[in-house]
Amino acid sequence: MRKTVSLSANRDFRRLYARGRNTAGSCLAVYCARNRLGLIRLGLTVSTKLGGAVQRNRIRRRIKEAYRLQEGLFVPGYDIVVVARFRAKAAPFSALQGELLLLSRRLGIARQ
Numbered sequence: 001m002r003k004t005v006s007l008s009a010n011r012d013f014r015r016l017y018a019r020g021r022n023t024a025g026s027c028l029a030v031y032c033a034r035n036r037l038g039l040i041r042l043g044l045t046v047s048t049k050l051g052g053a054v055q056r057n058r059i060r061r062r063i064k065e066a067y068r069l070q071e072g073l074f075v076p077g078y079d080i081v082v083v084a085r086f087r088a089k090a091a092p093f094s095a096l097q098g099e100l101l102l103l104s105r106r107l108g109i110a111r112q
Helices: 010-019 053-069 093-107
Strands: 004-006 021-024 028-034 040-045 078-084
Touching: 010 028, 010 040, 010 078, 021 093, 028 093, 040 053, 053 078, 053 093
Parallel strands: 004 040, 040 078
Antiparallel strands: 021 028, 028 078
């Protein structure tokens, strides 16, 4: 991930949940808000309801890779949080990748 920094502070996640724009699909939910840093900060959330640590980390790695492959399409200057939903557990990689791009375009944070 070239232009992307990890979003890890709890206050940043809470700010996005409370004041950010959001949209959801069958596998993912995406929250976003502008930042003044000129770069993209990405945060991933996978609930313990989706399984044990191994399963959660596998979902997290797949979402991160889906983002990495499409990183050049994202507009810099946004904080983005991607929340995995239950269907992400069994979804094929192409479905995760397509849904991430679709939801990002819906929010206006990815180029057409």
